Amino acid sequence: MPEGDTVWQTAKRLRIALVGQVLTRFDLRVPQFATVDLRGRSVLEVLPRGKHLLTRFDGGLTLHSHLRMDGAWRVFPAQERWRGGPSHQIRAILGNASHTAVGYRLPVLELVRTCDEETAVGPLGPDLLGPDWDTGVALTRLLADPARPLGEALLDQRNLAGIGNVYTSELAFLAGVTPWLPVGELPDGVPGRLLRTAHRLLMANRETFDRRTTGPRAGPRTRLYVYGRAGLPCLRCGTPLRKAGEDDARNERISYWCPGCQSGPIPREG
Structure with a gap:
């Protein structure tokens, strides 16, 4: 992906x-x-x-x-x-x-x-790996619609360019919120910190095929905190991780999250 x-x-x-x-x-x-x-x-x-x-x-x-x-x-x-x-x-x-x-x-x-x-x-937002990266511009665009779920706002390439499903799930976990929390309800300081983290992670992974968000010492099965790990224990709290959406071309907004570490709304089942 x-x-x-x-x-x-x-x-x-x-x-x-x-x-x-x-x-x-x-x-x-x-x-x-x-x-x-x-x-x-x-x-x-x-x-x-x-x-x-x-x-x-x-x-x-x-x-x-x-x-x-x-x-x-x-x-x-x-x-x-x-x-x-x-x-x-x-x-x-x-x-x-x-x-x-x-x-x-x-x-x-x-x-x-x-x-x-x-x-x-032309319609793309600042490129996380490009010379035009501007945290301030990306932050303004990300918060332009306060009612929009965080996951949707991150995936919208008009806000910032380069984020997909993997980083969306990982960034929401690192921010301690679910991908369905409206961006306007993020705690003070979190949106800017989230964008700086996004930039740091993509820069760190641009030269490797072994994408990691958990750090260089993590084992091959724990390179990511939540993405692709549904049913496995959270690396921080041990709670079984959950998944929403289908990982195919019909629904690109697949999400993984930890019910113990992330606060905010979640999709209704069934």
Whole structure:
């Protein structure tokens, strides 16, 4: 389930493989752009923007992609067999003399003029892993609707960019409240502290595939406080953790929480 740190890592891999290289293969397997051929152009940059990826080419064009729930970019040596999924799931192929980047199950894939990138990512809030990160701006947007549940406000990329289901559950736990508590009811000082924690966690995890919120000394089964641990004892109080929502593309707002450590409303069962 890609979040801001995963997208940052993906951009780094694509950057190493593609930037400064001339395209020898270019294939977008979506009807609108199926006939576009950018072979012979160079890749100038690959930038993450929240959960979005912007791959810039010379000539003023940008490939905008988004991973959503299960999309992925895989990078292979030019002569190596691709191993990211069946061929019918491939949506994009960018190749040069040394590497091939293959995009699987990409739900968003569009070619835009580089000068028009803002049409794709302009509405996003400050990027937790970007140079535009601004805690004050993010805080103002987060609190703009006091009645909105915390989880929804964190997942809204217009407030701040880069948070997904994993970090939403973990941040609510670290704040000691449930994801359904209205943001206007958060105790004084908690919203700002929560955003600073979000920034710290994503920065700490951007260079590793072993995402952790519990600290570097935690074991492999306790890398996260609550996410993915329904029914297991809370690492702090021992209370069995709970889960709400379905972990699939129909309901992205899956949440995990500890009834002992987190105060606030919870969903009704049944």
